[in-house]
Amino acid sequence: MIRSVILGTGSALPARRVSNAELAAQVDTSDEWIVERTGIRFRHIAGEGETTASLAADAARGALDAAGVEPGAIDLIVLATATPDQTFPATATSVQAMLGIADCVAFDVAAVCSGFLYAVQVADSMLRTGVHRRALVIGAETFSRILDWEDRATCVLFGDGAGAIVLQGQESDDATGRGILATRLHADGRYNDLLYVDGGPSSTGTVGKLRMKGREVFRHAVTNLAAVMEESLGIAGLEAAQVDWVVPHQANARILDATARKLGLQPEKVVVTVDRHANTSAASVPLALDVAVRDGRIQQGQIVVLEAMGGGFTWGAAVMRF
Template sequence: MIRSVITGTGSALPARRVSNAEMTEMVDTTDEWIVERTGIRFRHIAGPEETTATLARDAATSALASAGVDAQGVDLIVLATATPDQTFPSSATKVQAMLGIDDCVAFDIAAVCSGFLYAVQVADSMLRAGAHRRALVIGAETFSRILDWEDRTTCVLFGDGAGAIVLEAQESEEADGRGILASRLHADGRHNDLLYVDGGPSTTGTVGKLRMKGREVFRHAVVNLAAVMEESLVVAGLTADQVDWVVPHQANARILDATARKLGLPAEKVVITVDQHANTSAASVPLALDAAVRDGRIQAGQIVVLEAMGGGFTWGAAVVRF
């Protein structure tokens, strides 16, 4: 069989790091309020020369170095983002050009915070179909560009950044071999008004600003994330006690805790970076994954579950033998 194997991880963060104390100088909030309700202590904010594409390029370069491969060996780039550099062309093609890749398939995916999981499944399908051999799968965002900096309920929650993986098609005769074992995606557009941006090219002709009803999003997130993780584990033929690590979307520490409890997973198996990066939307899962790989927590052969939920609603999970 052909499996898509993660052979490298990488990440990139803007130079500017903003603490909760600095946020209190911008909006009416406190460090205690932010930490108690979200677990967030810091976020990174892109500067004038930093964009979604430049952060994606840096994360991709890091992932390629981790995999020990040259950019010219990449024949597929799938970039998940809700904050592209331009309406078109895709930010993926900008990354392709910046990496010096002469020709490859490159496109963006828009599924907000679930975008990286959507990108992983799309790339996995294309690799297993035999159309491509090596993919860069990237989640990159500059959410600071679409925040209402006068809305204290949302502007404290988000940050900018990028994460990437190198995904390679490898033949395996072993059922317990490395690679993506299962992935499941969902969407329910009836909940548009709970988490959205109030603008767009075909409606207002503007970029718009992020709007969110936090309590309702929290309720849906805990239920949906626990369900999709259970679903993906069933497809993979595994149980929760066989999971070594959960790498979740880093939206809110309380959501992470509630989801782990619902699955009966110990908190020490959950990778948490929301305190350092805040919610980086499509970038949050690959950022957290790279952090746990580089500090040695995630090891070859371990079972890792990736999961996320975002605006739409969209949500998904993937089970990987690392």
């Protein structure tokens, strides 16, 4: 069989870091209110010249360096984003050009906060056919540009950033070999009105602003994320007790805690970066993964579960032996 193995990880953040206190000077909120309800303390906000593509390219360079792979060895780029640089072409093609790759398959995936999980399954499927050899899978967002900065219920929750991995298809006939063991994705469009952007090219001709009914999203997130993690572990033939690390979508510290309790996971097995990065949508899982790889927590051979849920609703999980 061919398995998709992570060779390297990378991430990128805008230069400007914004504290809760700085936000409290602009909207009716406080550091205590934000921390108590979300666990967020800081977020990074893109400035002039910083775009989804530029952040994605920086994260990709970090992943390529960590993998010891030259850009020209990449033959597939799958970029997950809900905030592309342009309506078209795909932001992935801009990243391709920034990396100096003359020719490869490059396209975007739109599944909001679950986008990186969708991109991982797409890339994994394409690598396992043997048609492609090495892929850059990227999650990148500039959500600050679709926020209503007068809505304290949403503007405090989100930040900008990017994360990337280099995936390589490798032959493996060993049940204990490295690579992606299972993925599972879901979507249910009936819940559109709970988390959405109120604009678009074909509906309003505008970009629009993010709108969310937080309490309802929280309830669905805990149920759906716990279920999809159990489902993906079952496909992989594993149990929750065998998991070394969970790298979740960094939406809200309370969601992370509640999901871990529902699965019976020890809190110390959950990688948490929401306090310093806030919710970076499709970027949050690869960003957190890169943090945990670079600080030495995640080691080769360990069982790692990635999970996320976002607008649509969409949700998914991936199990891998790192």
